[in-house]
Amino acid sequence: MIFPPALILIIGGLFIGLLVKSNEKTMLNNIVKIIMLLLPIATLIMVWSVIGLQGTPEGNQIIGNYVSFASFKIMPIFIHPFTPIFATVFCLAAFSGALFAFNQINPLEISSAFIYAGSAIGATFSGDLISLFIYWELMAIASTIVVFCGGHNQSKEKKEIVEKSGLRYAYMHFVGGVILLAGITAHTVITGTAEISSLSFDYGELLSNIAIFDLKSIAIILIFIGIIINAAAPPFSSWLADSYPEASAVGTVFLSAFTTKTAVFVLLTVFAGTKILIPIGLFMVFYGIIYAMLENDSRRILSYSVVNQVGFMVTGIGIGSDLALYGVAAHAFCHIIYKALLFMSAGSVMYMTGKTKCTDLGGLWHTMKLTTICGIIGALAISAFPWTSGFVSKSMISSSSAYEDMMFVWILLLAASAGVFLHAGIKFPWFVFFQKDSGLRPKDPPMNMRLAMIFLSAMCILPGLFPEYLYNLLPVLDGGKLSYHSYSVEHVVTQLQLLLFAGLAFFVLLPMLKRTETISLDMDWIYRVVFKTILIHIERITFSIIAFGEKNLVLLVKKLEDMILLWHAPNSPMARSWMIGTSLLITSILLLLFLLLNYKTH
Amino acid sequence: MNKENSTDNKKSAKKAWIFFIIVLVASLLLETIMTPHPYFEFDGYTSFYAIFGFVSCVLIVLVSKFLGMFLKRKENYYEEDK
Numbered sequence: 001m002i003f004p005p006a007l008i009l010i011i012g013g014l015f016i017g018l019l020v021k022s023n024e025k026t027m028l029n030n031i032v033k034i035i036m037l038l039l040p041i042a043t044l045i046m047v048w049s050v051i052g053l054q055g056t057p058e059g060n061q062i063i064g065n066y067v068s069f070a071s072f073k074i075m076p077i078f079i080h081p082f083t084p085i086f087a088t089v090f091c092l093a094a095f096s097g098a099l100f101a102f103n104q105i106n107p108l109e110i111s112s113a114f115i116y117a118g119s120a121i122g123a124t125f126s127g128d129l130i131s132l133f134i135y136w137e138l139m140a141i142a143s144t145i146v147v148f149c150g151g152h153n154q155s156k157e158k159k160e161i162v163e164k165s166g167l168r169y170a171y172m173h174f175v176g177g178v179i180l181l182a183g184i185t186a187h188t189v190i191t192g193t194a195e196i197s198s199l200s201f202d203y204g205e206l207l208s209n210i211a212i213f214d215l216k217s218i219a220i221i222l223i224f225i226g227i228i229i230n231a232a233a234p235p236f237s238s239w240l241a242d243s244y245p246e247a248s249a250v251g252t253v254f255l256s257a258f259t260t261k262t263a264v265f266v267l268l269t270v271f272a273g274t275k276i277l278i279p280i281g282l283f284m285v286f287y288g289i290i291y292a293m294l295e296n297d298s299r300r301i302l303s304y305s306v307v308n309q310v311g312f313m314v315t316g317i318g319i320g321s322d323l324a325l326y327g328v329a330a331h332a333f334c335h336i337i338y339k340a341l342l343f344m345s346a347g348s349v350m351y352m353t354g355k356t357k358c359t360d361l362g363g364l365w366h367t368m369k370l371t372t373i374c375g376i377i378g379a380l381a382i383s384a385f386p387w388t389s390g391f392v393s394k395s396m397i398s399s400s401s402a403y404e405d406m407m408f409v410w411i412l413l414l415a416a417s418a419g420v421f422l423h424a425g426i427k428f429p430w431f432v433f434f435q436k437d438s439g440l441r442p443k444d445p446p447m448n449m450r451l452a453m454i455f456l457s458a459m460c461i462l463p464g465l466f467p468e469y470l471y472n473l474l475p476v477l478d479g480g481k482l483s484y485h486s487y488s489v490e491h492v493v494t495q496l497q498l499l500l501f502a503g504l505a506f507f508v509l510l511p512m513l514k515r516t517e518t519i520s521l522d523m524d525w526i527y528r529v530v531f532k533t534i535l536i537h538i539e540r541i542t543f544s545i546i547a548f549g550e551k552n553l554v555l556l557v558k559k560l561e562d563m564i565l566l567w568h569a570p571n572s573p574m575a576r577s578w579m580i581g582t583s584l585l586i587t588s589i590l591l592l593l594f595l596l597l598n599y600k601t602h
Numbered sequence: 603m604n605k606e607n608s609t610d611n612k613k614s615a616k617k618a619w620i621f622f623i624i625v626l627v628a629s630l631l632l633e634t635i636m637t638p639h640p641y642f643e644f645d646g647y648t649s650f651y652a653i654f655g656f657v658s659c660v661l662i663v664l665v666s667k668f669l670g671m672f673l674k675r676k677e678n679y680y681e682e683d684k
Contacts, residue, residue, distance in 0.1 A: 161681070293666035294674060402641035410641065415658035422659050490636040496629045498655035504626060505659035507619075512663060518674040528680055 004076045005046040005087070006125060006135070009094060009118030012039040017111025022104075033105065037098050039114065043121065044091035050077060050125075051084050066127070072194040078127025080196070081475035082329045086124045086265045088473060089333045090117060093257035093340055096456050100344055101250040102448035104351070109149035113254040116142035120258035124265055128194040129184045129223075132266070136180065136230075140173035143259055150247040162246045168524065169243035172229065172236065173259075180226025186219035196270060199223065200320075203276040224271065231263035231314060232307045233280050237287055238524035241295075241303040245356070249347030252299060256343050257336045260310045264317070264332050273320025278409060281318055284311025285416040292423035293513075294520045298346045298356050298432050302339070305382065305424040308416070309335045315413065316397040321404055323484060326474050327396025333470065334389035334463060338381035341456035342428065345375035348449055349432060352442035358515040363437035370444045372433045374453040381460040383425030384417060386495055389460050392467040392486040395495075399484075418502035425499070426506045431515060626652075 016039070019032045066075040094117035101110055119138040126132035147169050151162035188194045199220050209217035232240040244255050271277065288308025292301045309331075316328035348371045349364060350356050365372040377388070384390035394417065401409040444450055463470040467486055506513070567574045630649055640646030 289662055290666040290669060293663065294670045399641075407642055414654060415662070418655040418658045419662045422662060488636075490638060493629065493632045493636050494651040496632070497649065497652040500626055500629050501652040501655040502659045504622070505656050505663070507622070509660065509663050512667060516674065517677055519677055519679060520670070520673040521675060521679075522673075 002050055002077055003046070004122065004125065005043050005050055006076075006118045006122030008043045008046055009039055009114045009121065010138075012036075012042075013111045013114025013118060016114060017107050020105055020107050020110065022106055033102060036110065036114075037095070037102070040091050040095035040098060040117070043094070043118070044088065047084075047087045047091060047121070051079060051087075069130070072130060072188065073128060074131055074194075075127025076122070076131050077125050078196075080124070080127075080269050082265060082268055082325075083124045084475075085329050085333055085473040086261065087121050089336045090121045090124070090258065090261075092459065093117065093254070093336050096340055096344075096452045097250065097253045097257070099455065100253055100347070100449050100452035103446045104248075104250060106149055106152050106248070106250075109146060109152065109248065109251055112142040112145035112149070113251065116146060116254060116258055120262045123262045127196060129188060129196055130194050132196065133177075133181060133184055136262075137177050139259060139262065140170070140177055143255060144170040144173065146251045146254055147243050147247050150251055152248065165243050165246040168527075169239055172239040176226050176229035176236075179222050179229070183219050183222025183224075183226055186215060187223060190216050190219060198270060198272065200271050200274040203274075224274075227263050227266050227271070228280065228314075230259055231267065231310055232260055232284065233314060234283050234287065235523050237284060237307050238522035240307055241291065241300050241522070242524050244303040244306070245297055245299040249344075249351050252343045252347060253340050256302075256306055256339045260306060261332050261336055264310060264313045264328065267314065267317045268325060268328055272317055272325055275318055275320075277314050277318030278406075279318075281311045281313070281315030282409065282412050282416075284308065284314060285412070286419070287311070289416065289419040289423050291520055291522070292427070294518075296358050296515050296517060296519075298349070298358055298361065298428060299343065300356075301358075301423065301428055302342050302346055305342075305420070305428075306339060308420060308423075309339065309382065312394060312397055312413070312416070315409065316400065319397070319400050319404055319406065319409070321400050323396055323403065324400035326471075326484075327393060327400055329474060330393035330470055331390075331397060333473070334381065334393045334460070337456055337459045338378045338389060341374060341378035341453060341460060342382065342424070344449065344453050344456065345371050345378060346428075346432065348445040348453070349442070351445055351449070353440050355440070357517070358431035358435075359517055361432050361438055361440070362435040363433075364440060364442065365433045366437075367441045368433070368444050370450055371453065372429070374457045375429050375433060377457045377460050379425045379429050381464070383421040383499055384495065385425075385499060386487075386492045387461065387464045389463040389470070391464055391495065392470065393463075395486050395491065396484060414498070418498050421499045421502045422506055426503055427513070430506075 012035075016032065016036045020036065021029050066073045068074070094114065097113060097117075098110070101113075116139055119135040119142060122135035123132055123139070126135060144166060147166040148163065150166075151159035154162065184194075187199075201217075201220055201224075206217050206221060210221060229236045240260070244252050247255055267277070284307050286308075288304045288306070288311060292304035292308065295301045295304060313328045313331055313335075316324040316331070346356065349361065349368070352368070353361070353364075355361055381388040381390045384394040398410060398413040398417065401413060471484070566572055569575060630652060633648065638646045644650065
């Protein structure tokens with residue numbers, strides 16, 4: 001039996017949480033912290049030794065060890081085509097997150113973050129729906145704790161806001177988990193196997209099957225809904241930008257990496273080529289851009305941009321060609337790196353100044369030079385600027401739409417690429433590090449935070465310069481290696497034109513983009529306001545019914561009482577004693593009546 | 603990038619704009635050295651990507667401005683009704 005790589009981080013995380021102290025500068029504590037840094041590296045080595053056991057990544061799935069449980073094969077080590085690339089980047093994200101956290105350890109937070117990361121890795125190695133579900137729920141629980149830890153050492157008001165947001169996050173994910181569990185249970189019972197296999201469907205056909213209560217189709221749609229809730233797909237997009245900005249600087253780095261990308265991995269493995277994902281993904285792309293344009297909080301801008309980027313991936317999964325799917329996996333890899341980098345630069349600003357709003361920030365480049373440079377590198381990578389990682393991965397998705405002759409999708413993705421530069425590529429660095437001078441003169445953050453940012457910056461540029469190393473993590477096709485050349489003069493020039501003129505639009509329209517101290521309504525308005533109002537009204541109506549009842553019941557009882565008293569009180573007709581003669585008379589009349597009736601019936 | 607300098611005073615802002623415009627023109631001129639392989643017909647036209655990038659961003663800004671009229675609320679919107 002091979003040791004599942006995911007357990008290194010999960011068990012290690014538990015121990016780290018018990019052993020590490022936040023502010024102690026003892027030898028022992030430093031050793032524990034160094035072991036903490038080594039755990040993700042150990043996991044990465046384990047991941048590759050497991051993959052190495054089965055040969056290099058291949059297009060065919062290879063079964064690892066399995067245990068039988070209740071007649072189902074439980075396969076905690078199973079290598080799907082995209083397991084290597086996702087597991088690798090999850091290890092890198094956990095490592096850089098731990099390095100970033102080194103000087104600001106909150107034992108509960110880092111412990112949950114490691115369990116969270118480990119569960120995400122476990123999900124990529126799950127060969128059956130049951131292990132997948134266990135890791136899925138572990139992620140939900142651990143990530144909820146990470147959100148809650150955002151209230152650590154904060155003011156009472158802030159703590160309350162974080163806790164409410166954390167609860168909303170938990171509700172959303174636990175509801176999603178229950179839907180997924182219902183789907184998985186139905187699916188395993190109907191098909192008799194828990195193995196993960198493709199469940200891609202045709203939307204119209206599925207709907208008509210559901211209309212006739214076909215259980216198999218209902219199971220599929222439940223699994224689908226459970227997964228896209230975690231991908232922040234509509235109408236469940238709002239949980240992401242609601243909760244991520246409330247986490248701590250460290251927490252957000254971890255949160256941005258795992259939940260949505262694990263959902264992307266599962267969609268990639270189970271629902272590749274499901275066409276309904278194309279409109280869902282395109283909606284997410286533009287939802288992210290528009291809300292990020294309206295937003296004032298720097299970390300919330302980045303959260304909306306997570307939805308935007310996952311939208312690109314979901315669209316690619318919907319397109320479903322080999323190039324599209326490879327592009328999605330490569331883009332998920334690059335996205336995790338540059339989004340963690342962007343959240344680190346925004347987190348460093350928050351760590352040094354305590355501020356996150358664009359209206360409070362500006363001019364930080366004077367003193368936070370390294371944070372500014374790293375922020376710009378992340379911003380260029382997310383914008384798919386040539387020679388950065390985003391350029392070599394995003395182009396695979398958009399080209400695949402053109403190759404599949406989906407002109408409309410291609411046009412929208414191209415417009416969205418320009419829009420990414422607008423909201424994340426320029427808006428974020430411009431309003432945080434440049435624009436007006438806020439007068440703030442913070443220093444760059446401590447050494448370990450700088451190192452984490454430098455590491456991720458390098459990881460943003462290297463795949464841009466040597467894309468073949470990134471492509472090597474992708475599975476081998478039946479026809480050999482994927483031949484895709486991202487660098488041609490034409491591609492570089494057209495991309496530069498697109499981005500530079502998008503930048504021109506930003507600076508021309510800058511007066512229109514003045515930041516306002518506002519938030520934007522989202523779907524969460526439905527459960528934060530409408531549901532609340534409905535509940536308040538139900539409460540009011542119930543109370544008024546009770547009050548009405550109480551008042552009228554008293555009257556009713558009173559009336560009943562009067563009536564009873566009227567007939568049965570002492571001296572009332574029914575209760576008073578009668579004269580013997582009257583009684584005799586009534587009895588004889590009754591007997592006579594009885595006799596007459598009896599005579600009549602015979 | 604033009605960002606570094608255009609921050610604080612108008613003089614450097616002007617310089618940054620001149621630099622930016624030179625870069626923009628250069629990106630248009632670069633088109634002459636490449637051979638276009640359009641996916642569809644329309645994306646092969648001269649400076650298609652430049653025009654498309656500019657126009658789509660203007661549209662995105664206008665649409666988000668328009669939606670913002672309905673969606674924007676005060677920061678304490680969710681807390682204030684206590």
